[in-house]
Amino acid sequence: MDHTVYLDHAATTPTDPRVVEAMLPFxxxxxxxxxxxxxxxxxxxxxxxxxxxxxxxxxxxxxxxEAVFTSGGTESDNAALIGLATAGGRNRGHLIVSxxxxxxxxxxxxxLGKHGFQVSEVAPRTDGVVHPEDLxxxxxxxxxxxxxxxxxxxxxxxxPVAELAKVAHDRGALFHTDAAQxxxxxxxxxxxxxxxxxSFSGHKIYGPKGTGALYLRRGVRMAPYLxxxxxxxxxxSGTSNVAGAVGFATALELMLAEQADEMPRLTALRDHAIDAxxxxxxxxRVNAAxxxxxLPHIVNFTIPGAExxxxxxxxxxxxxxxxxxxxxxxGSLKPSHVLLAxxxxxxxxxxxxxxxxxxxxxxxxxxYFIDRLVPVVERLRSMNPLYDKTxxxx
Amino acid sequence: xxxxEKVMEHxxxxxxxxxxxxxxxxxxxxxxVCGDVMKITLKVADDCISDIKFQTLGCGAAIxxxxxxxxxxxxxxxxxxxxxxxxxxxxxLGGLPPAKMHCSVLATDGLKVAIDDYLVKHGRxxxxxxxxxxxxxxxxxxxxx
Ligand SMILES: Cc1ncc(COP(=O)(O)O)c(C=O)c1O
Ligand SMILES: [Zn+2]
Numbered sequence: 001m002d003h004t005v006y007l008d009h010a011a012t013t014p015t016d017p018r019v020v021e022a023m024l025p026f027x028x029x030x031x032x033x034x035x036x037x038x039x040x041x042x043x044x045x046x047x048x049x050x051x052x053x054x055x056x057x058x059x060x061x062x063x064x065x066e067a068v069f070t071s072g073g074t075e076s077d078n079a080a081l082i083g084l085a086t087a088g089g090r091n092r093g094h095l096i097v098s099x100x101x102x103x104x105x106x107x108x109x110x111x112l113g114k115h116g117f118q119v120s121e122v123a124p125r126t127d128g129v130v131h132p133e134d135l136x137x138x139x140x141x142x143x144x145x146x147x148x149x150x151x152x153x154x155x156x157x158x159x160p161v162a163e164l165a166k167v168a169h170d171r172g173a174l175f176h177t178d179a180a181q182x183x184x185x186x187x188x189x190x191x192x193x194x195x196x197x198x199s200f201s202g203h204k205i206y207g208p209k210g211t212g213a214l215y216l217r218r219g220v221r222m223a224p225y226l227x228x229x230x231x232x233x234x235x236x237s238g239t240s241n242v243a244g245a246v247g248f249a250t251a252l253e254l255m256l257a258e259q260a261d262e263m264p265r266l267t268a269l270r271d272h273a274i275d276a277x278x279x280x281x282x283x284x285r286v287n288a289a290x291x292x293x294x295l296p297h298i299v300n301f302t303i304p305g306a307e308x309x310x311x312x313x314x315x316x317x318x319x320x321x322x323x324x325x326x327x328x329x330x331g332s333l334k335p336s337h338v339l340l341a342x343x344x345x346x347x348x349x350x351x352x353x354x355x356x357x358x359x360x361x362x363x364x365x366x367x368y369f370i371d372r373l374v375p376v377v378e379r380l381r382s383m384n385p386l387y388d389k390t391x392x393x394x
Numbered sequence: 395x396x397x398x399e400k401v402m403e404h405x406x407x408x409x410x411x412x413x414x415x416x417x418x419x420x421x422x423x424x425x426x427v428c429g430d431v432m433k434i435t436l437k438v439a440d441d442c443i444s445d446i447k448f449q450t451l452g453c454g455a456a457i458x459x460x461x462x463x464x465x466x467x468x469x470x471x472x473x474x475x476x477x478x479x480x481x482x483x484x485x486x487l488g489g490l491p492p493a494k495m496h497c498s499v500l501a502t503d504g505l506k507v508a509i510d511d512y513l514v515k516h517g518r519x520x521x522x523x524x525x526x527x528x529x530x531x532x533x534x535x536x537x538x539x
Binding site: 305307308309310313314317326327328335350380383384385386387 | 422
């Protein structure tokens with residue numbers, strides 16, 4: 001393909017060459033097992049602990065041992081939900097998750113619901129935000145854990161996590177947040193937010209896939225999710241992925257170092273994309289447009305009368321990578337649970353298109369995307385037997 | 395999930411797109427709530443499909459299966475066309491991912507409804523039998539996955 005415009009940075013990012021370089025020695029020369037007592041092992045252990053300190057500092061943790069290295073967002077989410085709910089042998093109680101969490105939260109919540117716990121979902125409002133009042137009314141005396149994501153991966157809205165955590169704490173529950181899409185991109189400080197646990201993913205921030213961390217506030221008990229050799233202070237067994245930990249720490253630090261320049265740049269590009277799509281694609285709209293607090297790099301459009309997967313495939317043929325929440329691309333009959341949760345009608349959710357920007361994105365990329373999108377939408381609408389009816393009903 | 399080259403070719407250059415003015419039979423199937431909707435218009439001469447066009451709102455597989463079913467049906471007798479199965483449509487495209495088989499049901503159903511529409515309008519008995527894609531309880535993935 002001679003022209004590639006990658007507009008799917010919320011799905012994954014390329015690993016930063018500086019990250020690769022920092023990792024390389026740990027594959028070949030400094031390959032020791034961090035649990036071994038001899039010099040090679042001690043060298044690996046000290047690199048691991050150095051990476052832990054850097055991660056802890058980057059997320060505002062008070063102590064280095066509050067950061068547990070994991071294989072990424074999914075593992076951190078699973079470990080937090082199941083490990084916090086079942087800590088100390090607990091096998092009943094009430095949990096609350098928001099209804100537009102990533103499946104890495106929804107699936108373990110459903111599992112807990114089948115294993116003794118009661119699970120409630122708190123819905124975001126149409127602005128794409130989970131409001132503290134709504135969480136407060138879902139809280140019960142027996143609520144042990146609340147999990148609400150920091151930033152939504154499909155629509156890019158940010159939650160008032162500090163206020164949500166306070167609601168949970170006022171009723172004696174723990175609060176976890178999924179920060180896989182947000183850490184490094186917008187300010188994230190576990191002390192300022194007051195969360196008990198938080199999930200991070202390396203590959204969303206130009207780190208390697210299969211890396212990440214779980215923040216666990218000192219004193220918060222968690223049943224271990226992976227058991228064995230007792231690594232990570234018994235919270236996550238398995239021979240330490242020192243290269244991965246170093247890569248994740250480096251990626252996170254680079255994000256922070258560049259945040260002040262990069263995020264305003266992405267925000268301006270995102271707003272340019274929004275203006276151009278709304279101006280050039282009739283009836284297009286932005287999902288959860290009214291939210292003021294949002295991630296700089298994610299925007300989700302609804303294009304009535306054009307199906308998401310069909311748009312995605314035509315754009316792919318022009319070398320453009322985007323994503324969609326349409327049912328047909330998910331392999332199930334249901335379109336995106338995120339769009340449905342914010343009240344987007346099913347028919348419109350089929351016509352959703354998410355673009356997510358990143359380091360490689362230029363104004364030319366955005367303009368190329370829009371120049372290709374306009375004829376794709378025209379063509380698909382001209383083939384749609386219901387197009388006139390659809391727009392008449394808008 | 396991967397589409398074959400033939401699926402992508404029909405998706406990129408669909409055959410017989412549009413609406414026939416003054417058609418002999420019309421079939422519209424699907425439901426915007428489950429995503430895919432298809433409309434077939436056709437002309438009949440000597441009980442053969444002499445012309446056929448489609449419009450489809452749907453994914454890549456929905457558009458490709460619509461396109462190929464019109465190619466397959468063109469020139470067939472009505473009783474031949476009504477026998478085209480979703481599996482034949484998928485085979486003609488070199489296969490479809492399992493989760494996409496329901497899209498080929500839409501194509502064969504659209505054709506069946508259009509043929510019966512023609513027959514009934516001419517005072518003849520319908521021959522297509524029941525169709526499945528417009529049934530609200532129809533879950534294509536149940537049988538395929
Ligand atoms: C909000 C959110 N949570 C969790 C994950 C899963 O992270 P990982 O791919 O590192 O397992 C993702 C990525 O898809 C995400 O966007
Ligand atoms: Zn489909």
